[in-house]
Amino acid sequence: MAVVRIDLHVHSNASDGTDDPAEVIRRAGAAGLDVLALTDHDTQAGLAEARAALPEGLSLIPGMELSCQLDGRSVHLLGYLFDPDDPAIAAETAQVRDDRTYRAQAMVARLAELGTGVTWEQVSEIAGDGVVGRPHIARALAASGAIAEPADAFTPEWIGDGGRAFVDRYAPYLARAVTMIRTAGGVPVLAHPRSPGYEIPDAVIAELTGAGLCGIEVFHFDHDEAERMRLSALARSLDLIATGGSDDHGSFNGRGLGADVTPDDEYHRLIGMARLG
Numbered sequence: 001m002a003v004v005r006i007d008l009h010v011h012s013n014a015s016d017g018t019d020d021p022a023e024v025i026r027r028a029g030a031a032g033l034d035v036l037a038l039t040d041h042d043t044q045a046g047l048a049e050a051r052a053a054l055p056e057g058l059s060l061i062p063g064m065e066l067s068c069q070l071d072g073r074s075v076h077l078l079g080y081l082f083d084p085d086d087p088a089i090a091a092e093t094a095q096v097r098d099d100r101t102y103r104a105q106a107m108v109a110r111l112a113e114l115g116t117g118v119t120w121e122q123v124s125e126i127a128g129d130g131v132v133g134r135p136h137i138a139r140a141l142a143a144s145g146a147i148a149e150p151a152d153a154f155t156p157e158w159i160g161d162g163g164r165a166f167v168d169r170y171a172p173y174l175a176r177a178v179t180m181i182r183t184a185g186g187v188p189v190l191a192h193p194r195s196p197g198y199e200i201p202d203a204v205i206a207e208l209t210g211a212g213l214c215g216i217e218v219f220h221f222d223h224d225e226a227e228r229m230r231l232s233a234l235a236r237s238l239d240l241i242a243t244g245g246s247d248d249h250g251s252f253n254g255r256g257l258g259a260d261v262t263p264d265d266e267y268h269r270l271i272g273m274a275r276l277g
Contacts (some may be wrong), residue, residue, distance in 0.1 A: 006035040008061065008270075009078065009191065009245025011179050011218065013045030013128060014038075015065075016048040016135040018250030021046035022053035024257075031257040035267065037061035037245070039078055042096045043131045054101045065191055066181070067096050068174040073161070075190075075198050076245070077177050078217065081274035082186025089184055092172055097131050100172050103169035104132045110165035111137070111158070116146040135160055135252055150252065161197055174200075175211045182212030189215035189243050194231065195222040202234055209238050219244025219260040241269050 011017035012024045019027065019074075021038065022048075028036045036058065038050050043232060047062050052058055064111040075118045081087060111118045118140045127136040138153035147153055154160045157277040170182075181188040190208070193216055205216060218231040220241070233240040243266060 004034045004107050004264045004267075005035055005258050006264065006267045007039040007245050007248070007258050007260075008035075008063070008080070008189075008262045008267070009038055009039050009065070009220070009247045009260075011040050011065075011247070011249045013048070013130045013250075014043055014129045015040035016127075016133040016249060017130075018251070018252050019158060022052035024250070025050050025053040025055070026146065026247075028257050029058055033058060033060045033258050035061060036257070036264075037078075037080060038082075039063040039064040039065045039245075041065050041131055041133060042067055042093045042100065044084055045129075045131075051245075064093070065179050066093070066148065067100075067169075067171045068177045068185065070174045070200065070204065073197070074171060075174055075200060076192070077174060078180070078189040078191045079177075079181040080187045080189065080270060082181050082184035086184035088180050088181075092177075092180065092231050096169075096171060099170040100132055100176060102169045103120075104134075104137060104165040105166050106135055107159055108140075109144075110167070111141065114165060116141060117144045118146070135249065139222055139252070141149040141204065144220040155187065155220070174204075175208060178208055178213050179213045181238050182214070187214045187241075188212060189241065189268050189270075190215055192220040192222050193217065194227050195220070203233065206241075209240065215241030217244065218242040218245060219262065221255055221260060241266050241273070242255060243267075243270065 012021040066077045108120045122140040138150035141153045142150045156163045178188045244260045244262045
């Protein structure tokens, strides 16, 4: 049987990726993907362009990576196949996007005070029409010469959590976000639950199943083989879907579409859960 390649975690410049949605689709075809989920941060603004660019043989799954909070820190939730017109989700994501802008402006102001030369105009130009985020600021900081690479921005020295220029922002509580996605007929999946700074304890994951959590992202570049085995076992014990994705942001992270993928049987479980609503 032919191998089906399914990448369920991909970003475009509708949020903090570097490529427009049509280019993401072109790259997905070139990478030999069969299924791609566009999961921009707190928006689905790139979906129409992505759909228009779809070639024969490539399926597009509508999704989003929703910014959430757990115990006062940031965590991420992937939502798939929910009703895009759901009023609760629309209101929540609008508030998150608005606060992202206020937060980014405040961080740029702090960077200016630190003498970096970074301006809001630079960050806005990099973000374009996309939802502004820290990666845009990181790219502006690198362009200013204050750091060598955008990745160097995510430290206490600059805009890492708790850093000199870090500013917190609004995000819904994780359990509430899980319920919202499920109520809207979608499939909520915890994104990279063992990424440094984004860790979600097993006990919390178990509790979230009661709120409607359907899956956890097991196959992610931040998870080594031992962690993948642990998360796979946890998923089986809680009857959760085990997904995977590249978390590709174009040239920003350089790992490439399809670097991690979702097993075919787990993908079909996800599709079936969406139909159950």
